[in-house]
Amino acid sequence: MAANHPALTTHLDEQWRDIHFANDEVRCTRYEVTPQAGTLHGLLAEVGGAVRAVVAEAFATGQPLRVPGGRWSLSTIGKPRGSMLDLGNYRSIGAVMPQWLTPQYAALSAQSGVGATLIAAGMTVNVVNRELAKAGRALKTSGASDGQTFAGAIATGTHGADLKVGALHDTVLAVHLVVSPTRSVLIQPAVGALNGEAASTLASWFGMPCDLLSDDQLFRAVKVHLGSLGVVLNVVVETVPLYYLDRERTAHRDGASWRAVLTSRNPKNANGLHSADPDYLQFIVNPYVPSPETDPRAWMISMRKVPYTGQVGVITTPTESSLKSDLADFLPALVTFYQQNIELPGNPVLRLVTSSQLKKIYGANASSTSALPGAMFGPPDFLGIDFNPVRGASAEYVFDATQARLGVETILDTLASQLAAAQHQYLGGIGIRFVKGSNGWLAPNAKAMNCFVELQSLHTQELPAIHAAIGAALSQAGVPYGGHWGQWFMNTPQVVERWWGANAVQSWKAARADLLPTVAARDIFASPILTGAGLG
Ligand SMILES: Cc1cc2nc3c(=O)[nH]c(=O)nc-3n(C[C@H](O)[C@H](O)[C@H](O)COP(=O)(O)OP(=O)(O)OC[C@H]3O[C@@H](n4cnc5c(N)ncnc54)[C@H](O)[C@@H]3O)c2cc1C
Numbered sequence: 001m002a003a004n005h006p007a008l009t010t011h012l013d014e015q016w017r018d019i020h021f022a023n024d025e026v027r028c029t030r031y032e033v034t035p036q037a038g039t040l041h042g043l044l045a046e047v048g049g050a051v052r053a054v055v056a057e058a059f060a061t062g063q064p065l066r067v068p069g070g071r072w073s074l075s076t077i078g079k080p081r082g083s084m085l086d087l088g089n090y091r092s093i094g095a096v097m098p099q100w101l102t103p104q105y106a107a108l109s110a111q112s113g114v115g116a117t118l119i120a121a122g123m124t125v126n127v128v129n130r131e132l133a134k135a136g137r138a139l140k141t142s143g144a145s146d147g148q149t150f151a152g153a154i155a156t157g158t159h160g161a162d163l164k165v166g167a168l169h170d171t172v173l174a175v176h177l178v179v180s181p182t183r184s185v186l187i188q189p190a191v192g193a194l195n196g197e198a199a200s201t202l203a204s205w206f207g208m209p210c211d212l213l214s215d216d217q218l219f220r221a222v223k224v225h226l227g228s229l230g231v232v233l234n235v236v237v238e239t240v241p242l243y244y245l246d247r248e249r250t251a252h253r254d255g256a257s258w259r260a261v262l263t264s265r266n267p268k269n270a271n272g273l274h275s276a277d278p279d280y281l282q283f284i285v286n287p288y289v290p291s292p293e294t295d296p297r298a299w300m301i302s303m304r305k306v307p308y309t310g311q312v313g314v315i316t317t318p319t320e321s322s323l324k325s326d327l328a329d330f331l332p333a334l335v336t337f338y339q340q341n342i343e344l345p346g347n348p349v350l351r352l353v354t355s356s357q358l359k360k361i362y363g364a365n366a367s368s369t370s371a372l373p374g375a376m377f378g379p380p381d382f383l384g385i386d387f388n389p390v391r392g393a394s395a396e397y398v399f400d401a402t403q404a405r406l407g408v409e410t411i412l413d414t415l416a417s418q419l420a421a422a423q424h425q426y427l428g429g430i431g432i433r434f435v436k437g438s439n440g441w442l443a444p445n446a447k448a449m450n451c452f453v454e455l456q457s458l459h460t461q462e463l464p465a466i467h468a469a470i471g472a473a474l475s476q477a478g479v480p481y482g483g484h485w486g487q488w489f490m491n492t493p494q495v496v497e498r499w500w501g502a503n504a505v506q507s508w509k510a511a512r513a514d515l516l517p518t519v520a521a522r523d524i525f526a527s528p529i530l531t532g533a534g535l536g
Contacts, residue, residue, distance in 0.1 A: 002029070003057035007046035009034045016084065019147075020392040022074035022459070029083040030068075033090055040092070041205065047090045048206030051231060054085045056181035058524045065524050067231055069152020070124060073486030074394055076528040077156060077227060085231060087122030088149075093131045094118060096198065096236060105193035116173050116193050117239045121151035121232040125168075129374030133316070137239045138373050141165045144431075145380045151232035156486030157224045157444040159452065160377065161282040161301075161433035163265065167445050169223040170438050176202055176210070176234035177222065179515050184210045184233065189219045194236065206233065221511030223440035226485060226535070228527045229515050244314045245280070245303040245376050248273045250366045254289050254297035262404040262451070265434060267302045273366055278302035283432040284362055285408075287415050287455075290355040299362045308372060315371035318378025334427060334458060345462060346423035358429060391459035393428075395467055395488030397474070398499075399481045401434055401449035407479045408432060411453055414473040415466070424466050428457020441508040442535075444482050446500055452484070471495075485529065493534030509535060 014030040035046035058065040064082030096116040126146035141162040159167030174188035186199045199212035250271040252258040257270040267274035280303035399407045418424040431454040435445045482499030483490035530536040
């Protein structure tokens with residue numbers, strides 16, 4: 001039996017791949033929602049009908065159903081096991097209607113300028129940024145680049161380096177979730193921004209009953225949903241008046257000055273160009289001491305948010321010069337050299353290439369840039385690169401920011417000892433970002449302030465041993481850590497229990513059982529990652 005609806009296009013035997021080719025391909029049916037109506041209300045009704053038809057088929061057959069986002073996750077979180085429901089053509093964004101807001105939120109909005117924006121869940125952050133900028137508004141934070149879909153990004157806990165806001169899921173006010181062919185829910189905190197009118201309007205727009213659930217336990221679960229709580233159809237996000245980011249980047253030799261900032265989070269002490277109280281703090285680090293040692297080992301990047309009123313010199317669309325905040329710009333050069341059959345293991349030429357690429361991209365001198373969020377965090381150079389015959393890899397460890405220096409130095413020491421003792425050479429860069437805490441049950445930013453260390457590299461033969469050594473070294477150093485849900489899988493049941501704790505795990509599972517009360521329903525939406533993490 002196949003799902004059938006005029007606003008569905010069925011693609012049989014379609015290939016699914018993540019963009020890094022980290023997972024093996026899967027072939028399955030992709031149902032593409034293809035609304036045709038000329039009016040907004042007609043379009044919403046078509047989307048609702050098409051989604052209902054696909055979910056009804058899954059419930060009738062017991063076939064697993066997965067919604068593909070941008071396919072930017074490397075873990076198994078997005079890997080389909082049955083069919084796919086593609087929401088990519090459903091694009092709609094706008095301020096929520098004033099009559100949806102509680103008087104308290106309306107007052108807050110009038111006083112502070114924050115606002116509630118309704119976003120179709122399958123829209124990419126790139127498009128959201130552009131649409132918001134046109135309306136003079138912005139997301140409060142995002143990841144370092146913008147090809148993720150909104151629902152896909154919050155599924156895994158996508159974050160930037162925001163010291164004051166948190167991660168993308170911490171800007172969510174409510175999630176509109178389809179949990180069966182006959183039920184959708186609008187989940188918000190117990191004291192939420194929305195009233196019953198929001199749910200009844202969504203019900204009439206999408207032709208599907210919708211219950212408003214103002215419940216902290218459920219909301220904390222759906223913030224980082226792992227793609228396993230149902231189909232996220234819309235997200236209500238808190239946006240702010242448009243701002244630009246004033247970015248300072250400084251280069252530092254190996255030594256104590258930048259390392260001290262891991263503890264203080266005050267970059268001004270290491271270089272007076274930075275603010276003592278930035279909104280955003282990040283480091284790019286060479287995994288090995290460069291040769292010559294006078295070359296930079298680390299780059300410190302801080303940003304401040306400034307209200308945008310059309311200031312001259314602010315970059316408004318992505319350009320080469322605005323896009324150098326993230327490691328994603330660095331990997332392609334390494335791929336080219338690696339592909340020239342330079343002999344491993346431990347070849348020092350590859351370390352020289354790493355150092356010279358880092359220096360070429362991030363510079364030996366300080367630099368300042370001002371850009372709108374959509375320009376600062378635009379598309380990476382990365383996309384479209386042919387990684388053959390290697391694969392890309394990215395692993396992200398998170399630990400309590402109070403242990404940032406210990407954790408980072410443990411990782412750097414482990415990379416050095418892996419090379420010295422076993423010729424295991426890491427071919428990549430290191431990004432360090434600080435992110436304020438979240439109350440999402442499975443949010444990776446689980447502590448009051450968090451230090452994320454991302455190891456973005458080529459997937460060489462040595463890499464699993466290197467990551468196993470890092471995990472063991474962190475544990476031995478007494479640094480509990482968790483992993484990003486969309487990257488290299490490290491969230492074993494032991495890691496999950498140690499980083500998030502038994503209460504968070506039980507609470508997330510209880511919320512899942514509440515939203516999807518039968519085993520069959522839970523299985524339809526189960527991500528393959530749940531089993532490995534002990535969450536199934
Ligand atoms: C170049 C690059 C840069 C990156 N930068 C960052 C960064 O700066 N910070 C960071 O934290 N991470 C970063 N990541 C990781 C990335 O943000 C996450 O993996 C993110 O989850 C990917 O979103 P996606 O839309 O591609 O979702 P996918 O990877 O396609 O899917 C993720 C999960 O969401 C589910 N899902 C998607 N849409 C829905 C829906 N509508 N309803 C229900 N479930 C849904 C999928 O089924 C899957 O389980 C980066 C990755 C890449 C490749």
